[in-house]
Amino acid sequence: MIIMKNVYKKYPNGVVAVNGIDVTISQGEFVYVVGASGAGKSTFIKLMYREEKPTKGTIIVNGLDITKMRSSKIPLLRRNIGVVFQDFKLLPKLTVYENIAFALEVIEESPRVIRKKVLEVLDLVNLKHKARMFPTELSGGEQQRVSIARSIVNSPSVVIADEPTGNLDPETSWGIMQIFEEINTRGTTVIMATHNKEIVNTIKHRVIEIDGGMIVRDEQRGGYNNEN
Numbered sequence: 001m002i003i004m005k006n007v008y009k010k011y012p013n014g015v016v017a018v019n020g021i022d023v024t025i026s027q028g029e030f031v032y033v034v035g036a037s038g039a040g041k042s043t044f045i046k047l048m049y050r051e052e053k054p055t056k057g058t059i060i061v062n063g064l065d066i067t068k069m070r071s072s073k074i075p076l077l078r079r080n081i082g083v084v085f086q087d088f089k090l091l092p093k094l095t096v097y098e099n100i101a102f103a104l105e106v107i108e109e110s111p112r113v114i115r116k117k118v119l120e121v122l123d124l125v126n127l128k129h130k131a132r133m134f135p136t137e138l139s140g141g142e143q144q145r146v147s148i149a150r151s152i153v154n155s156p157s158v159v160i161a162d163e164p165t166g167n168l169d170p171e172t173s174w175g176i177m178q179i180f181e182e183i184n185t186r187g188t189t190v191i192m193a194t195h196n197k198e199i200v201n202t203i204k205h206r207v208i209e210i211d212g213g214m215i216v217r218d219e220q221r222g223g224y225n226n227e228n
């Protein structure tokens with residue numbers, strides 16, 4: 001569960017990107033974060049994994065007040081929150097397998113456990129056959145699937161995705177959405193910032209709309225819209 005209470009974020013340049021947000025996201029929810037460019041979506045979600053610290057307010061993630069968390073404890077928080085970016089952020093010198101295994105090596109899992117978990121998530125994103133390739137040898141959609149596999153290999157309770165389909169063509173984007181749906185069906189909370197109206201209107205989930213750093217709409221919806 002993620003709880004934000006009276007949260008503000010003012011950047012050092014004076015921009016108030018988040019301007020008094022109160023919100024609760026329960027375990028297992030799928031939430032779209034929408035709004036115009038510059039509305040504050042990225043800042044809102046960066047606050048959830050302590051990429052940014054609020055100027056004011058409280059943020060509780062799975063019972064822990066992350067605003068008070070020492071920097072040394074942040075890696076522990078990140079183990080429980082997977083993050084997916086628009087530009088994938090894969091390590092170019094590592095293979096697909098190594099990119100995913102890396103997240104487990106840093107927490108000193110045994111080689112046997114690493115192999116099992118990496119192959120499991122590669123299977124989920126349908127990329128077992130490309131395990132030995134390098135990111136540059138993959139299409140954009142394949143790279144995003146690797147980055148999703150990396151985000152879930154530690155079995156986090158939450159996956160946060162910032163514009164995950166922003167660099168992908170429509171057909172590839174639907175494939176990526178299927179994977180997020182599958183991850184959510186397994187009980188993982190998914191929080192996704194997106195500009196893709198077609199996706200938001202077709203695969204219906206809760207929508208939080210941000211404008212001027214405030215929540216201006218919070219609409220609970222569920223399931224596929226088969227009329228589209």
Ligand SMILES: Nc1ncnc2c1ncn2[C@@H]1O[C@H](COP(=O)(O)OP(=O)(O)OP(=O)(O)O)[C@@H](O)[C@H]1O
Nearest residue numbers: 011013015017035036037038039040041042043044
């Ligand atoms: N590191 C930063 N330092 C200063 N200002 C920032 C920083 N990051 C974002 N901002 C400003 O905060 C506001 C909100 O930005 P944010 O990236 O959260 O919006 P967004 O809704 O995610 O936009 P987009 O859809 O274009 O990604 C903008 O005015 C932006 O210029």
